Amino acid sequence: MFTLRHVLPIMQQIQHAIRQMIMISQQEMEGLLKDCYSKTVKPKEFLSKQEQISNEIFFICKGITRSTIVDQSGVEHTIHFSLENQFVADYSSFMLKTPALNSIEAIEETEVIVMPRSAIEWGYAHLQQGDRMGRLIAEYYFIYFDNRLKNQYVFTPVQRYENISRVFPNIHNRVPQHMIASYLGISPVHLSRLKKLI
Amino acid sequence: MFTLRHVLPIMQQIQHAIRQMIMISQQEMEGLLKDCYSKTVKPKEFLSKQEQISNEIFFICKGITRSTIVDQSGVEHTIHFSLENQFVADYSSFMLKTPALNSIEAIEETEVIVMPRSAIEWGYAHLQQGDRMGRLIAEYYFIYFDNRLKNQYVFTPVQRYENISRVFPNIHNRVPQHMIASYLGISPVHLSRLKKLI
DNA sequence: TTCGTTCGTTAACATTTGTTTAGATTAATC
DNA sequence: GATTAATCTAAACAAATGTTAACGAACGAA
Numbered sequence: 366m367f368t369l370r371h372v373l374p375i376m377q378q379i380q381h382a383i384r385q386m387i388m389i390s391q392q393e394m395e396g397l398l399k400d401c402y403s404k405t406v407k408p409k410e411f412l413s414k415q416e417q418i419s420n421e422i423f424f425i426c427k428g429i430t431r432s433t434i435v436d437q438s439g440v441e442h443t444i445h446f447s448l449e450n451q452f453v454a455d456y457s458s459f460m461l462k463t464p465a466l467n468s469i470e471a472i473e474e475t476e477v478i479v480m481p482r483s484a485i486e487w488g489y490a491h492l493q494q495g496d497r498m499g500r501l502i503a504e505y506y507f508i509y510f511d512n513r514l515k516n517q518y519v520f521t522p523v524q525r526y527e528n529i530s531r532v533f534p535n536i537h538n539r540v541p542q543h544m545i546a547s548y549l550g551i552s553p554v555h556l557s558r559l560k561k562l563i
Numbered sequence: 564m565f566t567l568r569h570v571l572p573i574m575q576q577i578q579h580a581i582r583q584m585i586m587i588s589q590q591e592m593e594g595l596l597k598d599c600y601s602k603t604v605k606p607k608e609f610l611s612k613q614e615q616i617s618n619e620i621f622f623i624c625k626g627i628t629r630s631t632i633v634d635q636s637g638v639e640h641t642i643h644f645s646l647e648n649q650f651v652a653d654y655s656s657f658m659l660k661t662p663a664l665n666s667i668e669a670i671e672e673t674e675v676i677v678m679p680r681s682a683i684e685w686g687y688a689h690l691q692q693g694d695r696m697g698r699l700i701a702e703y704y705f706i707y708f709d710n711r712l713k714n715q716y717v718f719t720p721v722q723r724y725e726n727i728s729r730v731f732p733n734i735h736n737r738v739p740q741h742m743i744a745s746y747l748g749i750s751p752v753h754l755s756r757l758k759k760l761i
Numbered sequence: 762t763t764c765g766t767t768c769g770t771t772a773a774c775a776t777t778t779g780t781t782t783a784g785a786t787t788a789a790t791c
Numbered sequence: 792g793a794t795t796a797a798t799c800t801a802a803a804c805a806a807a808t809g810t811t812a813a814c815g816a817a818c819g820a821a
Contacts, residue, residue, distance in 0.1 A: 434713055434716060434717060436716070436717040436718075437717070442716040442717065444712065444713065444716055456705060456706075456709065457705075457706050457709045457710070460702055460705075460706065461706070466713060494694075496692075496694035496695045496697075496698050497694045497698075499694075499698040499702075500694050500695075500697040500698035500701055503698055503701030503702045503705050504658055504697075504701045506705050507654060507655075507658075507701050507704050507705050507708065508654075508655050508658065508659065510705065510708035510709060510711075510712060511654065511655045511708060512655070513708075513712055514642065514708060514711055514712060514715075515632055515642065515664060517712075517715055517748070518632060518634070518640040518642055518748065519632060519634040519635070519640065520634070522777095522778090541797080541798065541799090542798075542799070543797095543798075543799085550715070550716065551778070551779085552778075552779055552780080553798090553799080554778090554779075554780075554781090554799090554800085554801090555777090555778055555779070557799060557800055557801080558778090558800090558801085560800095561800090561801095720807095720808090739767085739768065739769090740768080740769065741767095741768075741769080749808070749809090750808070750809055750810080751768090751769080752769090752770085752771085752808090752809075752810075752811090753807085753808055753809070754769095755769060755770055755771080756770090756771085756808090758770095759770090759771095
């Protein structure tokens, strides 16, 4: 049987990400990560599915995922891409303990650290800076969403396309174009058309 | 000169809102609110303007505001409405201390409590549950934004219009229709056209 | 009151975007 | 390697949305 000491090296990346947010002792870190484990999913496999309550937060060590939501007509929309060194979850479902509206699906082969609810709650209760960590995560995502929403109002589809390409230059090699179109809120045919005009 | 004891009655509403989020002693409450003050703005007057760093959070006691953002072509978009008993600010600007992209403008005569940055920072540093309050506020807005973004993907303009009318039935008596159109991301002429079809 | 402004509706027309279908290319699977 | 599936592009047409202009009603300021 492995002890925590043996498992930790795999956890280096997530530890680094956590230490960028808060001051945390080695002892606290071990407590926080004791229920966490790593998991690998293949392309098109799901990390979590809609209609189930999200009881896990994922930290992406390697790979890329997309979060999808299905509308009343059954059409699937890509609402986020998530990359290496980012946390991903349906946070609304996690926080409210309501059924998730999102699914999270791997695009490439993806390796994640799974943080179960028990680990997060242990953190809030026992970490000196637990609530601070929660606040910073929430604020980080708040800023991200605020930005996304403003973009929707202020930029045209072409501008949004150029913005992604700038922020995430490699995206065209890693995700199919029809998913980018879905993310932009336009049809794949139309994105192809717009590209011709640039 | 008024002491805090005299000022507090005006502050009842905001105290109630704060107590719904965290446990807070009367002494802590007085510390938190000691730099806060009330302010009344007339319709079309601004609580805060774009390009300035937001150093205040507003609590709306009475009235209604809209948050606006201007695109590259100079067109103004309404991105939020905020009502009684809600906090409003350009939180991204407040948190990052960067120039605001939003302006906040009163639609009706509006009375707010102004919470300066000093009050918020005092709260984070001295309140027993300061970070918890920060986390809950950030999480609350996170959920709000998450929802807004999903709505953009999943609902048509007509559905979004019906959703507002349901969530905020009185909106048509309180805000001009062209602002609602702007909020929905469509032209005022088109909203008028869509209404005919319902 | 009177005058000017803001607001909502309507119609006509222009532009953008979606849909369908087809074909060609590449990637994945057996 | 052969076959199937996935992906992107293209064209033609349909639907949705924007723009402009005109008009009248409601509202506010002088």
